Amino acid sequence: MDTHNQSLFDLRxxxxxxxxxxxxxxxxGIAALLSFASSILKVVTAFMNKGxxxxxxxxxxxxxxxxxxxxxxxxxxxxxxxxxSILLFYFLNxxxxxxxxxxxxxxPQIVNxxxxxxxxxxxxxxxxxIIFLALFLLFIVGMMAGSASR
Amino acid sequence: xxxxPPVPPPPPGQGTSLFDMDIDAVGQNHLNTISKWGKFxxxxxxxxxxxxxxxxxxxxxxxxxxxxxLMSIDRQAVGIVLAIVLVVIGLVLAxxxxxxxxxxxxxxxxxxxSSDRIADGFRAMKVVFTIGIIFSALSILSTIITLVNS
Numbered sequence: 001m002d003t004h005n006q007s008l009f010d011l012r013x014x015x016x017x018x019x020x021x022x023x024x025x026x027x028x029g030i031a032a033l034l035s036f037a038s039s040i041l042k043v044v045t046a047f048m049n050k051g052x053x054x055x056x057x058x059x060x061x062x063x064x065x066x067x068x069x070x071x072x073x074x075x076x077x078x079x080x081x082x083x084x085s086i087l088l089f090y091f092l093n094x095x096x097x098x099x100x101x102x103x104x105x106x107x108p109q110i111v112n113x114x115x116x117x118x119x120x121x122x123x124x125x126x127x128x129x130i131i132f133l134a135l136f137l138l139f140i141v142g143m144m145a146g147s148a149s150r
Numbered sequence: 151x152x153x154x155p156p157v158p159p160p161p162p163g164q165g166t167s168l169f170d171m172d173i174d175a176v177g178q179n180h181l182n183t184i185s186k187w188g189k190f191x192x193x194x195x196x197x198x199x200x201x202x203x204x205x206x207x208x209x210x211x212x213x214x215x216x217x218x219x220l221m222s223i224d225r226q227a228v229g230i231v232l233a234i235v236l237v238v239i240g241l242v243l244a245x246x247x248x249x250x251x252x253x254x255x256x257x258x259x260x261x262x263x264s265s266d267r268i269a270d271g272f273r274a275m276k277v278v279f280t281i282g283i284i285f286s287a288l289s290i291l292s293t294i295i296t297l298v299n300s
Binding site for chain 1: 195
């Protein structure tokens with residue numbers, strides 16, 4: 001009797017895949033941390049520079065509307081950047097930690113959770129890319145419409 | 151008469167080898183999503199960057215003058231700025247190339263049910279994350295310099 005347990009799926013995590021998956025997860029973890037740190041620093045810089053910009057405008061004594069618009073867009077941009085960074089950090093960090101844990105304890109379900117994190121990361125990036133492209137196209141169309149109406 | 155004890159069946163989720171694990175349908179689905187969205191992101195950004203390079207090449211003289219006017223620097227400094235921009239574009243192109251390669255290899259691995267192909271895919275993915283680390287480190291450095299100078 002054949003005691004060899006044939007799996008339903010032929011795809012297995014062999015030693016080669018294990019090594020490369022682990023190293024990719026380690027590097028992804030570092031990339032996630034650095035990227036998050038960079039975003040936080042950028043937000044801090046934006047908030048620090050915000051005060052300076054508004055002060056310069058006040059000294060000039062005019063263009064107060066421009067100053068307030070710039071301040072609002074700077075804060076909004078910083079908040080949007082922070083939210084995107086948190087989302088991307090969550091997914092990439094999830095891939096890193098879960099994959100490493102799954103490989104260490106030899107548990108495919110945890111490795112799958114790690115793959116889920118990486119897939120969420122790419123889906124988020126893809127959706128953001130679509131949104132930015134759509135906004136860019138709208139901007140171009142608006143510019144063209146504006147120049148045509150003159 | 152020697153009696154061999156019955157071999158207990160492996161616990162669910164564990165393969166035949168002590169260290170090999172199966173990638174089940176859920177894991178393969180996640181890998182497929184990673185490959186699909188990664189390809190979309192890399193191809194879209196490659197097209198956008200190639201269009202930008204084409205635009206830069208055709209409008210080279212006007213671009214040099216415009217950068218010089220905007221940053222109030224001489225032609226030699228404009229050349230250095232453009233060289234830095236070209237290096238950054240080169241790094242981005244390398245990142246996108248490796249992302250496309252990683253996604254193609256993962257897809258091929260899923261189709262041929264080859265763990266080694268997927269391992270090659272994750273090796274390429276590691277390069278993508280390494281270039282991401284370089285960008286994040288440069289960004290942190292630049293932000294710190296801005297903070298110190300302001």
